[in-house]
Amino acid sequence: MLRPEPGNAATAARIASAGHDALRLPFFAxxxxxxxxxxxxxxxxxxxxxxxxxxxxxxxxxxxxxxxxxxxxxxxxxxxxxxxxxxxxxxxxxxxxxxxxxxxxxxxxxxxxxxxxxxxxxxxxxxxxxxxxxxxPLPITAGQIAALDDTVALLHSVRAARRLSELMPCRAHLRIAALSPAVRDAAGTGWAAAVTAATPQDAALIAAAITLAD
Incomplete structure (x- = not known):
């Protein structure tokens, strides 16, 4: 998850309760x-x-x-x-x-x-x-970005989507789940797969991301 705290921890807990692992990488504070x-x-x-x-x-x-x-x-x-x-x-x-x-x-x-x-x-x-x-914005290293390969990035905001787009030159190995159509549009194209949450709520975003992960 790329969202700031305390939302990052809350989303991670929901993902864990659904039986999946969460990679936490806040882009902003x-x-x-x-x-x-x-x-x-x-x-x-x-x-x-x-x-x-x-x-x-x-x-x-x-x-x-x-x-x-x-x-x-x-x-x-x-x-x-x-x-x-x-x-x-x-x-x-x-x-x-x-x-x-x-x-x-x-x-x-x-x-x-x-x-x-x-x-x-x-x-x-x-x-x-x-x-x-x-x-x-928080400092993000090339190694942290590389660790996102073959995962599903959860995008809660337009700013996070834009920053991921800037930081991720090669998108073919990253799937994204966006909170809304506007967030998905802000991420641009070229991702391995992209979905939008059924409703702009954290639970719906997690469900969409799990669908991609599975």
Whole structure:
């Protein structure tokens, strides 16, 4: 798995419980950024595209707890509920699908809190986007890349897919499983095999990867 911690360890545990071995190679490490929360009265919803916002947003998040949450994915929604937020909508695909769903619920002034690399499309209903964390690239050696041969790489994000594409000049011996069509597209072509998870959830991605591995 190439995803950052703590997700890397969580995915590895799920793979192990399914009776398979996991090669852990995080491409990025997530770190908090300094940020200033806006006036919650200026917004009618809080968009969360990753549980990393809740892990790394710090105490400033508490000032926005009155805003209903629009979450991408069940994991992000669960993390928001645990942190004391009311989840209004949970998207089952990607940020674009969530925004379309939010529009039908009358959301017009949403605040997106996420990573430094924007992961949400431009939209009239997003009044502001603030970065509260950053995913910093970790050093990866040629030996680590070579160890991926004849394995299945699990790609949870567009950034991971792009970096794997850059680091892996010879792709004929590596299969990839992508969380979404956008992630798969970002990885490019030339892989030994490529599949997309049935739904953008870790369990579905693991199932797709096991299918390739078997």
């Amino acid at each position: 997530v770190a908090p950024l300094d940020w200033t929360p806006p006036d919650p009265a200026a917004h009618d919803a809080l968009i969360l595209t990753s549980a990393n916002t809740l892990r790394h947003g710090g105490t400033a998040l508490s000032t926005l707890r009155a805003l209903p949450v629009l979450a991408v994915g069940q994991a992000t929604a669960a993390a928001a509920r645990t942190a004391g937020y009311q989840v209004l909508l949970t998207g089952t695909a990607d940020a674009a699908q969530l925004l379309a769903l939010a529009e039908t619920h009358g959301i017009t002034r949403a605040l997106h809190l996420g990573g430094r690399e924007r992961s949400i499309p431009e939209s009239d209903i997003v009044a502001a986007a603030i970065a509260v964390y950053a995913s910093e």
